[in-house]
Amino acid sequence: MKVLLIGVGGVGEAIASISKDRDWLEKMVLADYNLKRAEEVQKKLGDENKFPIEQVDASNKEEIVTLAKKHKCDLIMNGCDPSFNESIFDAAYEAGCNYMDMAMTLSKPHPEEPYSKSYIKLGDYQFERAKQWEDKGITAIVGSGVEPGMADVFARYGADYLFDELEEIGIKDGNNFVAEGYSVPFGFSIWTTIEECLNPPVIWERDKGWYTTEPFSEPEIFELPEGIGPVELVNVEHEEVLLVPRYIDKGLKRVTFKFGLGNDFITMLKNLRELGLHRKDKVKVGDVYVSPRDVVAATAPNPAYLGPRLTGKTCAGTWIKGKKDGKERQVYLYQVADNQECMKTFGSQAVVAQTAFPPVIMMELLAEGIWSGKGVFGPEAFDAVPFMERMEEYKFPYGMTEMESEYKSMLEEVAATKE
DSSP states (O other), X not given: OXXXXXXXSHHXXXXXXXXTTOTTOSEEEEEESOHHHHHHHHHHHTOTTTSOEEEOOTTOHHHHHHHHHHTTOSEEEEOSOGGGHHHHHHHHHHHTOEEXXXXXXXXXXXXXOTTTBOOBOTTHHHHTTHHHHHHHTOEEEOOOBBTTBHHHHHHHHIIIIIOSEEEEEEEEEEEOOEETTBSSOOSSOHHHHHHHHHSOOEEEETTTXXXXXXXXXXXXXXXXXXXXXXXXXXEOOOTHHHHHHHHOOTTOOEEEEEEOOOHHHHHHHHHHHHHTTTOOSOEEETTEXXXXXXXXXXXXXXXXXXXXXXXXXXXXEEEEEEEETTEEXXXXXXXXXXXXXXXXXXXXXXXXXXXXXXXXXXXXXXXXXXXXXXXXXXXXXXXXXXXXXXXXTTTOOOEEEEOSSHHHHHHHHHHHHHO
């Protein structure tokens, strides 16, 4: 497979690094607006032929199409902030390439009732064009990172193999990171973090469809595994809530996404909003126009370089509630990444590495024809087993916790009789 990777920031670099020695990868073009950054990543990889570099403006569809055709690429991998999704997605369509991203096209809040009604939802732009992609015979997998991405695969696996009936699916993410010298560091794309945390969170319910709430709503304490411990989680806008109900039924009644931000981080985000520094639109400063959010993203500590200062673990996972064999059941399927281990193994901090490995597995499944289809899809559209079988091979094994339920009691009784 020949891949055009647009954006070689922290996650883009990790995607290239994890892909480097895979037999299915023939070439991965490292394309970035900052050519020096692309050169830096190429030098680390040590292979100019397999990883050629190009300069590209991700907002310029024609430039992307030209590069895809120049290198005869089979797939365009979008490693940019979602503000560039439309141009990259449309370029892939025009070039006749398959496409993947890790975050779907952006939402727009309801103009009158932003905290109760959905309006333009995450991914609407892409799914509205699904028939065009199907007719052209090409594939787009949207939301292919860890969340969305791996978490959606877990939802598919749970629905297919662990439950007869579903009640609720909730994506639950948190960590116990400590960053030397920083009280509230960004672990991921600063621009994207501000976007998803300050937008109205979206919830899906069978009787109501998609609706929104206030940011940081419905706080709950959730016990995260492998020593992370109890973390307060709050509602955050995220793609899984838009994807899971499209593909999974079995009586499913509710879907949410909750993230452990921490009080200090929430306070910082609220302060950015109060000061207007979260805004995407440009304001005049002296003789120039700048986006306040772009200024914050440019001046805050870059998550790609925080790795050596970071200790702790991050957990991404999918909690599922329903019934199996007539008994109530709750499970939490998860993946835990330790920052120091990720730095040693991949040279990337944990959140970056954890986000990068799922799209690499998905590219492999596409290259080998194991996942296939024509149109626009979320990861839930495909069989979860081939993905999950590869997780340990990629050094990101998954775990599962059987939580308090009738079904857990039944399993314990069965185990006791065998003893």
